[in-house]
Amino acid sequence: MSTAVEDLLREHAPRVLGLLVRRHGRFDMCEDAVQDALLAAGTQWPRDGVPDNPWGWLVTVASHKLTDAFRAEAARARREAAVAALEPGDAPAVPDEDDTLTLLFLCCHPELSAPSQVALTLRAVGGLTTAQIARAFLVPEATMGQRITRAKLRVRATGFTVPPAGAQRAERLRVVLHVLYLIFNEGHTASSGTDLHRPELTAEAIRVTRLAHSLLPDDGEVAGLLALMLLTDARRPARTRPDGSLVALAEQDRALWDAAVIAEGAGLITATMARAPLGPYQLQAAIAALHATAPSTRETDWAQIALLYRVLERLAPSPMVTLNRAIAVAEAAGPRAGLALLEPLAGDARLAEHHRLDSTRGHLLEMAGEHGAAREAYRRAARRTLSPPERRYLEGRAARLGTAAPVTDRAGGTP
Amino acid sequence: MKFLLIMHMNPAAWEGLTEDEQKAIMDGHDGFIAAITGSGEMISTQALGDPATSAVVRVRDGVPAVTDGPFAEGKEYLAGFYLVDCESRERALELAAMIPDAAVEGLGVEVRPVMFSAGPDL
Secondary structure, three states, X not given: OOHHHHHXXXXXXXXXXXXXXXXXXXXXXXXXXXXXXXXXXXXXXXXXXXXXXXXXHHHHHHHXXXXXXXXXXXXXXXXXXXXXXXXXXXXXXXXXXXXXXHHHHHXXXXXXXXXHHHHHHHHHHOOOOHHHHHXXXXXXXXXXXHHHHHHHHHHHOOOOOOXXXXXXXXXXXXXXXXXXXXXXXXXXXXXXXXXXXXXXXHHHHHHHXXXXXXXXXXXXXXXXXXXXXXHHHOOHHHHEOOXXXXXXXXXXXXXXXXXXXXXXXXXXXXXXXXXXXXXXXXXXXXXXXXXXXXXXXXXXXXXXXXXXXXXXXXXXXXXXXXXXXXXXXXXXXXXXXXXXXXXXHHHOHHHHOOHHHHHHHHXXXXXXXXXXXXXXXXXXXXXXXXXXXXXXXXXXXXXXXXXXXXXOOOOOOOO | OEEEEEEEEOHXXXXXXXXXXXXXXXXXXHHHHHHHHXXXXXXXXXXXXXXXXXXXXXXXXXXXXXXXXXXXOOOOEEEEEEEEEOOOHHHHHHXXXXXXXXXXXXXXXXXXXXXXXXXXXX
């Protein structure tokens, strides 16, 4: 299928599905019908040309598929009477954008597990096939198919209503943003498999977040998440060497960063923070912007980054935020100040098993010139990490400290 | 996250069970397989032959040498595994507890994460 046709189909997928579910209920059957219609378009359009009204074409075909499915089910259940009420209507002239938003809320239903929310969002909102999603997460297609089927049955019961209002809406939106963040992160840091990046997932996360931002332009956290993704993704070309090994931020060739994407992300976060109530994604995006616009690690505004992490720590406390703050403080005020912030974390159960505490400690000890202790910390971290490239990186840092020659540079280890 | 749920066998513990108890454990795997397949968490499972059927291959100076028997002699041995993809370590531990072997005195199910490719930005 040509990219242009595929892009067009995936743009329409959530709108068609939203309309069908709003009209007929039965999320599970509507979702199957839309996937069938997308498949039909994927074969017919490249051959016969794209119809004048692609949206109307998809609604009509999907409605017919749905009617067929209802008939088949009714025949099985001998409930023909039910079918008469379900004749497909014509497509309205313009798709209702709120349907897409409602769909996003539905796919990120809090009763679903995170992997199910992710899978359902990619299929129903992203228009990806089960096979594509399975490939992206390196699981068998049957596993992913079952996960999606189970999720669809689960949300079927919840009904397709307008997104909740008030405090509940904010809470549901938080879940949606977290799901989009998970999709992006999976693409960016690849939690399984041997490729460091899964660009199709980062691109998809950015596309859907852009969509959410266009539907909710006034929401500061949606804009903040989009900016965070853009600013993070812009550094991708510099994150790995040709052999697949990781390059620490301090050692990255900043000429490889995508300047246009950085400009978009930085512009977006600056404009957003000037008008919207502050939130965790905005703060993370602001930190990413400071990194992305600095000419080098040395010339980075570490004091400002440390301050932003302190605000983030108050707004959304987590040991990982404290770790990152410690690194920024170490750069701004010296390694001892950073190490002091790490001390209380040793007893934190959420971090006890995590390698990041040791890798950060190693970095700060190295900065402080305590090479023996730094080497031990790097080695502990290397044993704990589940990422082979990161393990190689940490073992490399430990090995560099093991040589007799003094280590003078203090590159690496920045979030 | 992917985890390997490793079933360790202790023949002495196994032989101490009645035939009915052994059958109940083996049948219990069907229910476990159905449950994790239904939830979309199952990737694969295999039971392994007795270590008496193993062979170990070592290549020294480019010359392969084959010795019959397991790599390490021991009372316990790896009897089979499930490879699962689930939400968290907590969920993996929960799944391990659903495997019937976990409830047998002298046996246990080991949960080990599968390594992945990257980490957070360094």
